[in-house]
Amino acid sequence: MPGKNTSHDRNLPNFEQDEAIQLAADHYGLDGDWQLLTGERDLNYRVKTTDGAFVFKIANEGDDEDIVGLQVEALRHIASRDPDLPVPRVFPDKDGTYFRRISGSSGTSNIIRLMSFLPGVPAQGDEITHKTFRETGRFMGRLNVALSSFYHHGARKNVHPWDVSNCLHFQSLSDCIKEADGRAAVNSVFDRFRTSVKPRLDATRHQIIHHDAHTGNVLVDPLNPESVAGLIDFGDMLYGSLVADLAVAVDVSLARFPDLQQVMNNVALGFDSAFALQEDEIDLVFDVVAMRAALTAVIAASWIEQDPDGPQYIQSYAPYLDAVEKLLSIGHEKGTRELRRTCRFPTYCPSTPDEASDQLFEDELLGKRHRFMGEKTTHFYKRPMHFERASGAYLYSTDGHKYLDCYNNVVQVGHCNPHVVRAISRQAAALNTNTRYLYSNVLEYAERLTSKLAPHLDACIFVNSGTEANDIAWQMAKIVTGNDGGLLMEDAYHGITEPIREFSPGHPDVPLPSHLQGLIVPDMYRGPFREDTPDAAVRYAEDADRAIADLEKDGHKVAAFMIDSALCSSGVPEVPDGYMRKIEKRIRAAGGLMICDEVQSGFGRMGQWWGHEFHGVTADIVTMGKPVGNGHPLGVIVTTNEILNHFIDETRLFSTFGGNTVACAAGNAVIDVIERDELIENGREVGDYLRDSLRELANTQSLIGNVRGAGMLAGLEFVTDRDARTPATEETRALLELMRQRHVLVGKEGRYGNILKLRPPLVFQREHVDQFVSALDDSLSELSIE
Ligand code: PMP
Numbered sequence: 001m002p003g004k005n006t007s008h009d010r011n012l013p014n015f016e017q018d019e020a021i022q023l024a025a026d027h028y029g030l031d032g033d034w035q036l037l038t039g040e041r042d043l044n045y046r047v048k049t050t051d052g053a054f055v056f057k058i059a060n061e062g063d064d065e066d067i068v069g070l071q072v073e074a075l076r077h078i079a080s081r082d083p084d085l086p087v088p089r090v091f092p093d094k095d096g097t098y099f100r101r102i103s104g105s106s107g108t109s110n111i112i113r114l115m116s117f118l119p120g121v122p123a124q125g126d127e128i129t130h131k132t133f134r135e136t137g138r139f140m141g142r143l144n145v146a147l148s149s150f151y152h153h154g155a156r157k158n159v160h161p162w163d164v165s166n167c168l169h170f171q172s173l174s175d176c177i178k179e180a181d182g183r184a185a186v187n188s189v190f191d192r193f194r195t196s197v198k199p200r201l202d203a204t205r206h207q208i209i210h211h212d213a214h215t216g217n218v219l220v221d222p223l224n225p226e227s228v229a230g231l232i233d234f235g236d237m238l239y240g241s242l243v244a245d246l247a248v249a250v251d252v253s254l255a256r257f258p259d260l261q262q263v264m265n266n267v268a269l270g271f272d273s274a275f276a277l278q279e280d281e282i283d284l285v286f287d288v289v290a291m292r293a294a295l296t297a298v299i300a301a302s303w304i305e306q307d308p309d310g311p312q313y314i315q316s317y318a319p320y321l322d323a324v325e326k327l328l329s330i331g332h333e334k335g336t337r338e339l340r341r342t343c344r345f346p347t348y349c350p351s352t353p354d355e356a357s358d359q360l361f362e363d364e365l366l367g368k369r370h371r372f373m374g375e376k377t378t379h380f381y382k383r384p385m386h387f388e389r390a391s392g393a394y395l396y397s398t399d400g401h402k403y404l405d406c407y408n409n410v411v412q413v414g415h416c417n418p419h420v421v422r423a424i425s426r427q428a429a430a431l432n433t434n435t436r437y438l439y440s441n442v443l444e445y446a447e448r449l450t451s452k453l454a455p456h457l458d459a460c461i462f463v464n465s466g467t468e469a470n471d472i473a474w475q476m477a478k479i480v481t482g483n484d485g486g487l488l489m490e491d492a493y494h495g496i497t498e499p500i501r502e503f504s505p506g507h508p509d510v511p512l513p514s515h516l517q518g519l520i521v522p523d524m525y526r527g528p529f530r531e532d533t534p535d536a537a538v539r540y541a542e543d544a545d546r547a548i549a550d551l552e553k554d555g556h557k558v559a560a561f562m563i564d565s566a567l568c569s570s571g572v573p574e575v576p577d578g579y580m581r582k583i584e585k586r587i588r589a590a591g592g593l594m595i596c597d598e599v600q601s602g603f604g605r606m607g608q609w610w611g612h613e614f615h616g617v618t619a620d621i622v623t624m625g626k627p628v629g630n631g632h633p634l635g636v637i638v639t640t641n642e643i644l645n646h647f648i649d650e651t652r653l654f655s656t657f658g659g660n661t662v663a664c665a666a667g668n669a670v671i672d673v674i675e676r677d678e679l680i681e682n683g684r685e686v687g688d689y690l691r692d693s694l695r696e697l698a699n700t701q702s703l704i705g706n707v708r709g710a711g712m713l714a715g716l717e718f719v720t721d722r723d724a725r726t727p728a729t730e731e732t733r734a735l736l737e738l739m740r741q742r743h744v745l746v747g748k749e750g751r752y753g754n755i756l757k758l759r760p761p762l763v764f765q766r767e768h769v770d771q772f773v774s775a776l777d778d779s780l781s782e783l784s785i786e
Pocket of ligand 1: 597
């Protein structure tokens with residue numbers, strides 16, 4: 001038989017009560033009313049004295065100084081770390097010793113000790129509720145916080161059958177379960193534990209744990225059964241996983257609580273509120289609860305087989321078998337999903353295709369999306385992708401695959417960058433408020449951000465999105481110049497508020513209001529002036545003269561030109577050298593300002609900090625969004641102090657969330673990472689490699705018409721005929737799905753939808769480029785076969 005103590009031969013210490021009374025009097029001077037308590041292994045007496053109630057304990061002969069010392073020292077440690085936590089207090093004897101070995105008259109040698117008697121009743125009465133379980137979880141969380149700084153060598157010695165991590169030794173006892181179905185159920189839990197659970201459980205946080213907080217050991221206040229009054233019986237303490245401690249507190253044996261998922265959710269929620277669980281831990285709770293139930297079932301079955309009149313506290317294995325069957329019918333995937341939702345962990349995301357989410361769950365999500373977010377809300381791909389996790393350059397789908405992200409320009413320093421995530425969560429835990437107060441990180445951020453720009457750009461306003469930044473910038477330009485006309489690219493995109501939607505036609509055919517004029521996109525591959533036009537920059541820039549004149553004809557003078565330096569919505573065209581400077585000259589001459597929208601091109605995207613600097617122009621107002629907070633909503637307007645003060649005087653602008661402490665923590669952390677990891681340099685190097693690789697691929701893939709871009713920004717244009725430059729619109733649409741099948745995410749752009757805009761995170765490496773190019777090569781080959 002494995003381990004000790006697997007049978008229910010409890011071998012209680014052989015002492016008459018009179019002898020116990022004498023011992024207590026000799027060593028503790030204890031005198032009072034005596035009552036024998038139940039105990040699994042120790043002889044316990046309650047002694048009521050004029051000083052209060054105590055428990056006098058005579059330990060099982062098998063428990064030596066290490067085992068008893070573990071319990072005594074743990075209780076003393078808890079008392080010092082969390083003095084208000086109601087666990088028994090230990091008292092020294094007349095010699096100041098907290099436990100001592102004595103010889104009994106029957107010839108045995110046992111250890112005695114004295115503890116306080118905790119008031120309260122076991123949490124098994126009819127009055128306890130789910131809240132009691134939540135409070136039990138909270139209590140256990142608190143207890144574990146106190147024990148987290150405790151160690152005692154006895155913890156490794158305390159081998160007993162209830163140790164979940166050691167349970168595989170007991171699978172053979174499942175033969176004692178009479179019902180074939182029940183036996184199979186229990187064995188399936190053991191099998192899963194062996195292959196999938198134990199290896200992960202072993203890797204979770206371990207410390208000394210109580211490991212016996214079932215409802216018989218949790219005491220509640222009889223007048224308020226939702227309030228935990230204490231915890232007793234520290235005899236099963238060992239060095240184990242926090243999950244195991246939590247799982248024991250999920251007492252599955254109470255007929256009054258048939259909804260085991262709810263019991264589990266409540267215990268986990270309470271535990272998490274006192275001792276934050278980690279993701280690998282919450283993912284194991286369901287399985288470990290199931291394992292504990294199966295373990296209890298087999299041990300109980302074996303005891304009953306050995307001695308049908310065995311210990312009172314386990315007379316039947318049926319409740320545990322029932323629990324196992326219930327848990328199996330819920331299933332670990334759904335159960336874990338519920339636990340995660342309860343504690344507000346992100347939804348579980350499998351790491352291998354074998355564990356992929358079931359189709360039913362995805363169908364349910366899709367249905368809800370239509371119902372609650374509108375049927376017309378667009379999404380990428382024929383069937384939208386379901387992501388619940390990301391890291392660096394990859395998104396992890398619930399199909400168990402990871403997808404290379406070549407599309408997303410928000411997560412500049414990589415998905416879920418740990419430094420940014422920590423900065424956000426640490427700040428959120430400390431303070432999250434607005435700029436009406438003085439606080440340091442917003443000022444640190446403003447100082448650092450402006451230091452990245454030309455010296456005249458020295459003042460910031462914080463908002464929450466790129467749109468808002470552009471909206472404010474446009475208002476500023478109108479107020480400062482006194483004009484109301486605007487220039488933009490003919491297929492620009494700048495955001496979603498009404499005035500900015502007007503700046504976002506997306507296509508030259510979309511009519512503009514009379515105060516706006518769109519400029520011909522200076523596209524050297526597809527525009528009216530191409531690589532063979534030597535003065536293309538001048539020819540394109542002349543369109544600004546036309547636009548300014550047209551505006552004036554309609555009674556509007558130029559307030560500003562709003563320009564995305566990446567020209568993203570035009571498909572990242574190659575802009576002729578000098579073009580932007582020529583436009584700037586014309587705008588200034590007409591009395592307008594340069595609003596440089598750096599939402600796409602900023603923060604190192606184009607191989608240097610700012611896109612407008614790439615084009616060699618001077619900005620009056622710079623707007624930022626997307627990458628500023630690496631996904632955390634943050635928008636910024638940077639301008640001169642003069643413009644800003646003028647604007648604030650006129651508008652008294654204040655944004656509730658703009659520049660909140662958490663957003664600024666994110667902003668600071670993004671700059672940290674860009675600087676520390678030299679991401680702009682990396683973007684330049686890897687971006688060049690990307691374009692070189694694509695140009696090489698163009699030798700064998702005739703659909704590739706043009707490759708362009710700068711830094712970690714590339715436009716890849718597909719044509720069905722290179723000479724005629726016929727847009728490969730349908731092919732590009734099909735390509736997105738083929739790339740998805742190869743686990744690469746890309747997005748199309750341009751007025752013909754035949755351009756891939758590639759804006760991967762700046763953490764992209766050469767191996768990511770190779771993965772992308774290889775997937776593209778395969779997809780293009782498949783397209784040409786079709
Ligand atoms: N400007 C540009 C150049 C953009 O690409 C976008 C978003 N695609 C915006 C502004 C608007 O940013 P947001 O969605 O944060 O409002």
